Amino acid sequence: MRAGAIHYFAYPITPQTEVAEYLARRMPEVGGVFLQAESEVAASNMIFGAASAGVRVFTTSSSPGISLMSEAMSYIAAAELPAVFVNIVRNGPGLGGILPSQGDYFQATRGGGHGDYRLLVLAPSSVQETVEHVMLAFDLADKYRNPVMVLGDGLIGQMMEPVDFSSVPTPHPPDKSSWATTGCKSRKPYLIKTLFLDPQQSEEHNRKLAAKYDEMRKHEVRFEKYNIDNDCKVVIVAFGTAARVCKTAVDELKRNGLRVGLFRPISLFPFPYEPLHEISETGTVHALLVVEMNTGQMIDDVRLAVADRKPIAFYGRQGGMVPSPEEVLGEIHQLI
Amino acid sequence: MQIEVKFAGFGGQGILSAGKFLAEAGLHEGKEVVWIPSYGPEMRGGTAYCTVVVSDHAIGSPVINNPAHLIAMNRPSLEKFAPTVKPKGIIIVNCSLIPITSNRTDVTEVLVPCNQVAIELGNPKGANMVALGAYAACSKVVALDVLEAIVRHEFEKKPAFIDENIAALRRGAEIAVEKVESLR
Numbered sequence: 001m002r003a004g005a006i007h008y009f010a011y012p013i014t015p016q017t018e019v020a021e022y023l024a025r026r027m028p029e030v031g032g033v034f035l036q037a038e039s040e041v042a043a044s045n046m047i048f049g050a051a052s053a054g055v056r057v058f059t060t061s062s063s064p065g066i067s068l069m070s071e072a073m074s075y076i077a078a079a080e081l082p083a084v085f086v087n088i089v090r091n092g093p094g095l096g097g098i099l100p101s102q103g104d105y106f107q108a109t110r111g112g113g114h115g116d117y118r119l120l121v122l123a124p125s126s127v128q129e130t131v132e133h134v135m136l137a138f139d140l141a142d143k144y145r146n147p148v149m150v151l152g153d154g155l156i157g158q159m160m161e162p163v164d165f166s167s168v169p170t171p172h173p174p175d176k177s178s179w180a181t182t183g184c185k186s187r188k189p190y191l192i193k194t195l196f197l198d199p200q201q202s203e204e205h206n207r208k209l210a211a212k213y214d215e216m217r218k219h220e221v222r223f224e225k226y227n228i229d230n231d232c233k234v235v236i237v238a239f240g241t242a243a244r245v246c247k248t249a250v251d252e253l254k255r256n257g258l259r260v261g262l263f264r265p266i267s268l269f270p271f272p273y274e275p276l277h278e279i280s281e282t283g284t285v286h287a288l289l290v291v292e293m294n295t296g297q298m299i300d301d302v303r304l305a306v307a308d309r310k311p312i313a314f315y316g317r318q319g320g321m322v323p324s325p326e327e328v329l330g331e332i333h334q335l336i
Numbered sequence: 337m338q339i340e341v342k343f344a345g346f347g348g349q350g351i352l353s354a355g356k357f358l359a360e361a362g363l364h365e366g367k368e369v370v371w372i373p374s375y376g377p378e379m380r381g382g383t384a385y386c387t388v389v390v391s392d393h394a395i396g397s398p399v400i401n402n403p404a405h406l407i408a409m410n411r412p413s414l415e416k417f418a419p420t421v422k423p424k425g426i427i428i429v430n431c432s433l434i435p436i437t438s439n440r441t442d443v444t445e446v447l448v449p450c451n452q453v454a455i456e457l458g459n460p461k462g463a464n465m466v467a468l469g470a471y472a473a474c475s476k477v478v479a480l481d482v483l484e485a486i487v488r489h490e491f492e493k494k495p496a497f498i499d500e501n502i503a504a505l506r507r508g509a510e511i512a513v514e515k516v517e518s519l520r
Contacts, residue, residue: 017373100377158355159398160371162363241398248396322399 003138003171005056005084006032009046011039011065014098015154016088019060022219040065044072045084051225052192054180056138056173058084062154063104065090066112073147074113074244077209078194082141084134086150088157091320099320100154100241105297108151109269116206118213120148120220121268123239127161132168135240139171140220144212151268155294155322216270223272227254228261231284234335236262236275237302238291243325246291249328259284260332273280276305289313291328293321337392339477340400344385344417345409345430345469350464354407355386357468360391360486361478370398377423383412390477405475409450414438428471428512430463446515448472453507461503469508474516480509 010020020036022102027034033050037043043059048265062067066087087108104125109310120140124130130152137148146160154225181190196202224243227250228235237248238246243264253260282289288310290299296314312329315331316322343355352373359371363494368388387400388445397509405426408414411434418432421427425443432451448470450463459465472480484502491497 154375155372155398158373158375160359161395162369245397245399251396324399324401325397326401 001030001032002165002168003030003056003135004173004297005058006030007050007057007139008033008054008059008158009035009037009050009057010059010061011043013062013065013156014039015090015100016060016062016086018087018157025084040068041071044069045075046074047083048072048079048081051076051081051083052079052181054176054182056084056119058086058101058138060088062088062090062098062157063101064090064095066104066107070107070113072113073119074111074115074117074215075116075194076147077113077119078115078205079192080145080209081147081192083147084141084150085147086134086152088309089151090210091154091318097320098154100156100293101318101324102240102242102293103318103322104151105268105294107293108272109301111196114236117209118146118216118269120144120146120270121151122218122222123151123266123268124156125240125244125264126272127156127159128163131163131165133256135168135171138173142174142176144216146212146216149276151240153241154320159218179228181202190234205303213270221268221270221272221275221333222262222266223275224262224266225275225279226262226264228263228279229259231256232259232279232282233284234260234287234289234332235279235285236260236289236291236328237265237298238262239268239298242291242293245323245325248325249332251334252325252329255276258313258332258336260336265301268298271301271305273301276302280306280310285310287311287313289328289331289335291323291331292316293323294318338389338395338403339391339405339475340387340389340403340472341398341405341477342385342387342403342417343407343409343476344383344413344418345464347379347381347384348386349432350461351384351409352386353466354468357483357486357490358390358472358478359388360490361472361482362388363496364482364486365478366390368393368395370395372398372400384418385413405471405477407471408434408467409436409464409467411436426471426474428467428474430467432463444474444511445518445520446519447469448508448511452509453511454504456506457500457503459500459504462501465501465504466508466511469505472505473509473512476518480505489507
């Protein structure tokens with residue numbers, strides 16, 4: 001609402017129904033729209049419609065719900081419309097469970113829906129950062145006219161932490177009058193479509209989208225370096241909640257005089273390939289450890305960044321289990 | 337300095353609320369805080385617990401396997417979590433409902449009859465506040481008067497509950513101070 005987004009369409013699912021519960025009460029107070037749709041498929045197509053009309057619109061859901069929304073995401077990306085999707089990931093596959101997981105990394109960063117498109121994906125690791133990312137997500141969605149996903153997990157969705165709103169810049173929605181379908185009285189009609197039967201036109205459209213994703217790769221790479229200096233022996237790579245657990249391990253290692261740093265991708269698409277590559281090329285770094293709450297997904301991107309030049313170890317927990325700092329320390333001691 | 341405390345009991349005992357009050361008191365004192373509920377497929381009356389971390393520095397892992405302190409409001413909670421408490425920690429045992437102790441010799445274990453005290457005060461739902469007051473007095477993680485201010489704030493819209501909950505906090509604290517002194 002602080003981002004000027006007062007249109008919300010959703011379907012409840014643990015572990016993020018509190019968002020819908022809150023917005024059900026608040027949206028009417030600010031003259032907005034809260035609508036609990038009959039399904040995630042319906043909610044996401046309502047977002048497609050509202051985005052076409054140029055309003056800031058969003059939804060929140062969790063893994064199985066996001067799968068159902070992925071069809072509309074593909075259409076929204078194809079139609080070049082801004083929208084924000086928040087995925088508070090729970091353990092899968094299938095109905096899985098309701099506990100935290102990072103099993104949707106591939107789904108988020110490789111599209112999820114059909115066709116050759118990308119979501120811009122932000123991965124917060126605290127409640128404060130979640131607030132910042134939601135604000136940023138609306139601006140990025142408008143800037144690129146592309147869906148943006150905030151990828152959290154059940155732990156971030158359920159825990160409480162203090163948030164300082166005064167430090168978060170308030171986004172300002174841009175003028176969308178050159179394309180938004182708001183009624184064409186006294187102007188020529190605009191057309192928003194995703195069907196291109198002519199292969200030449202379709203290829204042209206695909207290339208236009210691809211050029212936009214290249215712009216994101218140039219300008220929207222975000223990451224955090226934690227305790228990474230010139231004499232790091234091992235670099236941990238982790239995002240979201242897993243990164244937070246690793247920070248505790250890094251602090252403990254530092255107290256014991258061991259040089260281990262953490263590289264935390266914040267934008268998962270675009271992935272920070274080059275910064276990670278540079279760090280991995282540091283002479284003292286002799287191994288990397290990827291920690292994820294899945295069986296190994298982001299590790300593919302780490303491999304693309306590092307190539308075969310340094311060994312890459314993996315530690316993962318699944319099914320709603322969250323790695324502990326002690327487990328990460330155990331893995332590090334095997335590498336040092 | 338970082339303190340992790342686990343509040344554990346069954347659903348309906350005010351476990352999550354007591355934890356939230358502590359977290360808010362920590363925040364009020366300028367500390368970093370995290371409140372993490374147990375969440376899972378639970379039923380009414382099933383187990384409920386939460387962990388609160390209060391720290392002078394940014395909090396890393398929010399998942400705590402070995403808390404410094406434990407407040408056990410029912411027997412299964414004591415049996416399950418007492419072995420996980422760090423040495424030199426504190427365990428508050430609600431001895432109204434728990435007929436056993438932890439058998440730990442390396443922690444400070446304080447037996448507080450939370451339900452009995454709450455009933456005596458005419459506030460049978462206030463056992464969680466008795467436990468919270470006792471815990472604050474033993475651990476000094478947050479000041480009792482800050483907790484009282486949080487209670488006033490939380491029950492702003494239900495002022496009838498303010499005095500009885502503050503009384504429960506204070507009585508819990510008194511009992512804990514007496515018990516800790518008798519342990520010395």
